[in-house]
Amino acid sequence: MESNTLKLFLEKGFLLDKEMxxxxxxxxxxxxxNEILDKIAVVSRKKVITKNLVGxxxxxxxxxxxxxxxxxxxxxxxxxxxxxxxxxxxxxSSIEDNVEKVAKYDKDYIAPGxxxxxxxxxxxxxxxxxxxxxxxxxxxxxxxxxxxxxxxELDNLISIDxxxxxxxxxxxxxxxxxxxxKNKNLILEVEDLTGSVKILINQNKExxxxxxxxxxxxxxxxxxxxxxxxxxxxxxxxxxxxxxVEKKRLExxxxxxxxxxxxxxxxNFLGDNFMKFINWLNGVGSDxxxxxxxxxxxxxxxxxxxxEGVGVYPGQEKELVIKDIKTQYDRLAEFYxxxxxxxxxxxxxxxxxxxxxxxxxPPVGEDFGEALHKLSNVHLVSNPSxxxxxxxxxxxxxxxxxxxxxxxxNVIGEIEELRLANAHSSPAKVIKHLLLRRHLAPTHGATxxxxxxxxxMLIKEVPDIITTGDLHRTxxxxxxxxxxxxxxxxxxxxxxEEKVGNVPDxxxxxxxxxxxxxxxxxxxxxxxxx
Numbered sequence: 001m002e003s004n005t006l007k008l009f010l011e012k013g014f015l016l017d018k019e020m021x022x023x024x025x026x027x028x029x030x031x032x033x034n035e036i037l038d039k040i041a042v043v044s045r046k047k048v049i050t051k052n053l054v055g056x057x058x059x060x061x062x063x064x065x066x067x068x069x070x071x072x073x074x075x076x077x078x079x080x081x082x083x084x085x086x087x088x089x090x091x092x093s094s095i096e097d098n099v100e101k102v103a104k105y106d107k108d109y110i111a112p113g114x115x116x117x118x119x120x121x122x123x124x125x126x127x128x129x130x131x132x133x134x135x136x137x138x139x140x141x142x143x144x145x146x147x148x149x150x151x152x153e154l155d156n157l158i159s160i161d162x163x164x165x166x167x168x169x170x171x172x173x174x175x176x177x178x179x180x181x182k183n184k185n186l187i188l189e190v191e192d193l194t195g196s197v198k199i200l201i202n203q204n205k206e207x208x209x210x211x212x213x214x215x216x217x218x219x220x221x222x223x224x225x226x227x228x229x230x231x232x233x234x235x236x237x238x239x240x241x242x243x244x245v246e247k248k249r250l251e252x253x254x255x256x257x258x259x260x261x262x263x264x265x266x267x268n269f270l271g272d273n274f275m276k277f278i279n280w281l282n283g284v285g286s287d288x289x290x291x292x293x294x295x296x297x298x299x300x301x302x303x304x305x306x307x308e309g310v311g312v313y314p315g316q317e318k319e320l321v322i323k324d325i326k327t328q329y330d331r332l333a334e335f336y337x338x339x340x341x342x343x344x345x346x347x348x349x350x351x352x353x354x355x356x357x358x359x360x361x362p363p364v365g366e367d368f369g370e371a372l373h374k375l376s377n378v379h380l381v382s383n384p385s386x387x388x389x390x391x392x393x394x395x396x397x398x399x400x401x402x403x404x405x406x407x408x409x410n411v412i413g414e415i416e417e418l419r420l421a422n423a424h425s426s427p428a429k430v431i432k433h434l435l436l437r438r439h440l441a442p443t444h445g446a447t448x449x450x451x452x453x454x455x456x457m458l459i460k461e462v463p464d465i466i467t468t469g470d471l472h473r474t475x476x477x478x479x480x481x482x483x484x485x486x487x488x489x490x491x492x493x494x495x496x497e498e499k500v501g502n503v504p505d506x507x508x509x510x511x512x513x514x515x516x517x518x519x520x521x522x523x524x525x526x527x528x529x530x
Contacts, residue, residue, distance in 0.1 A: 019051035023079045027072060036061055051079065055314045115299070115344050115379055116397065119386035121360045121456040128451065136451030137174070140439070141193065143458045144220035145172050147240035147438055154222040154238065160229075161194035168226045168235070173197070175219045186212050190223070199225060199232040208236055214415050214433070218443045240438040242462045244480040248398050250390040250514040254296050257343075258510045260303035260404070260469025261489035263352065264335070265328035267321045268492045269308070270525075273507045277524045278338050297511070299389050300343050303469040303487055304350025304404030306332055306364075312352050319494070325354045325368045333371035341377050348383040350404035350469060358448040359406065359441065360384060360456040384440055384457065390514055398514060401463035403440050405470035405486075410446035424502050427486035428477035431466060435459070435479050465512075472497070472504035476519055483517070485510050 016024070024033045040049055040057055054061070126132075148154060154170040163169065173190025180186060186201040186209065201212045212234075215221070221239060225232040263269050283291045307328035308320060322328045336345060349361040354368035363380035366373050372380060381387065384403040391397025408430045412418045415433065423429045434440055440457040441447045449457070465483045472489040488508035497504060507525035512518075 015048045017048070017050040019079070020049055020054065023051065023075070026075055029072070058314065114390060114397070115346060116388040116391055117379070117381060117385070118388055118399065119456075120363065120381040121384075121452070122362050122382060123360060123450045123452045123456070125356065125450070132451045135453065136455055137444075138193065139453065140455040140458060141174055141220060143455060143460065144240050144438065145192075148172050148220070148222040148238065151222060151238050151241075153224065153236070157222075159194040160190075160192050160197050163197065163229045163232075166226060166228055168224070169232075170222060170224050171197070171232075172220065172222050173199075175215060175217055175221065178215060178217065186215075188215070190221070197229065197232055199223060199227075199234050201234045201237075205235070208234060212237070214417065216411070216414055216437075216442050219437060220439075239436045242435045242438065242459070242480050242482055245462050245464065245482060247481050247517060248396070248464045249517060250398065251395070253513065253515040254298045254390060255293070256299040256301065256389065256400075256512045256514055257297060258301045258303070258467050258485045258487050258512070259490070260467075260487035261305040261350070261472055261491060262302070262332065263305060263308045263489065263491040264332045265320055265322035266308035266491055266494075267319050268494055269321075270490050270492060270506055273524050274335060274490045277507070277509060277522075278335060280522075280524070281339055281343065294340075295342070297340075297343055300339070300345045301387075301400060301402060301467055302345060302347040303402050303467050304348050304383055305352040305469060305489075306347060306350070307352060307354065309352035309354065313496075326370070329354065329364070329369045330371045333369075333375060336372070336375055336378060339377075343377060344389075345375075345378045346381060346385075346387055346400075346402070347372075347378065348381050348385050348402045348404060350383065351406055358450045360450070360452075361404075386461070386463065398464045399461070401459065401466040403434075403466070403468050405468040407434070407441035407443075407447045408468070408471060410443060414443070414446075424471055425473055426475055427468060427471045427473060428475040428484045430471075431468060431484045431486065432477070432479045435466065435482060435484075472502070472506070474505055474508040474510060474521055476510060476521070483512075483519075485512070485519075 027033065036054070037049065040054055040061065149157065154172070156168065157170045157172065160171055160173065171190070171192065173192050175188055175190050176196065177189040178186060184203045188199050188201070189196055190199060201209055203209045219239070221237050223232070223234050224236045225234045227233045262274065280286070281294065281297070283294055286294065307325065310316070310320070310323065310325050317323060322331060339345065347364070349355045349364060351357055353361070353364055355361050355364060361383040363382055364372060369380065372378050381402070384401065387400045387402060388397040389400065408427065411430050411433055412423045418429060418433070421429065438459040440459065441449065463482060465485060467485040467487065469487045471486065472491070473486065474488040475484070475486040477484045487510070489504050489506050491504065491506060493504055507523065509522040509524065511520050511522055
């Protein structure tokens, strides 16, 4: 296959190192080679495909590797020793086994402790075809179109195939390409369900042009423009956006806590600090007034990466003190078991958890997380999930959107303002862009996902709170009265974080008064009391 492999990559403008060429020759599967190339090219933006580059991005191509037969899996293990395909295959089969067990969470499931699961989407693993992605994007487009049609600015709205003459019109389109001309104008190609058209944003329209720097591929936007079917000129444009919501409060005083990225099993896990947090929850060292407050803590949101996992990245086994996923969850359950039972723990998954990487990620199953399933105050939900807490028969509760945050790295990389501002240290800035777009992962290819009948990453309903993890830093802000809570971690700086210059801010816990909406940050990082 050597000449065919070289021809395939050269045709697409890529080069291979010797080890990758040897691997693909032995694999002898042109379709798989093509898929690997496409995925690695998108996530790495490199023109030279090396074995180390593929190894560093191995989690992005695991869905491709899952489909290989036994002999080819052995070949993957030979070249990429830390992939743990066999573990991942076990995860994949468990997802389908657990679909019925967690299906009760699909819509409006009221769990014990006044926790209402409004949405916890489950999509079973399946063989994917082009039609699955087409249906997925049609669902996304129609959902966004419905939101955009509510904007009063988009009057005289027509489909692309109905453009005639040279009148001022409005269209709703998905951005499929963008380029800067030699005159520094921005040209976009956008499409709807009827066709596509090129549109231009002139740099002389300073306000609109400045705003256009934030446009991402696959954004669905309402454009106000004039021109012909051949070319349109943009006068303004609008995102679906989150409308201003009422600052919802509960009638009785109660509290919610927010944490993420515990990473149990890592040699960087700050177990003593985490235990200090749990002791605080149990009133150790507290006075009578503090103990009264502790009794009113009713909810704790845990937003993914609860364990370190196994085989998540090359060489990870050197950084593990617990080298088995099930044992990592057993240890996490031991910690949870020490938390007072009146606190309801709502946990979604992240990239390190014992579920598949593609989003939406299902809840942690009984195959690895059996010990968690035995705890009556633990509610395991999908990533993302939509949860209501504190509701009564007569009053709605507070609605919380949980999303671990895999897409945020790409958003930072693609938006100049965020990149220059080092938004990894200010996650709330990134989350505002997701709320603006009403989508948790706007760009196809930036995150691994499984397409469904509906786009589960669409923010259909504006939440009262959105809470995320992944970036390992606490950040609190609001956007149109949506409270943004980005969470800290319980892991000291890893070698990877040091390499890329990402400085974590561990052991911080936001505590929200659900009656007054007052929020404080508890600090369990030092020797002093939190």
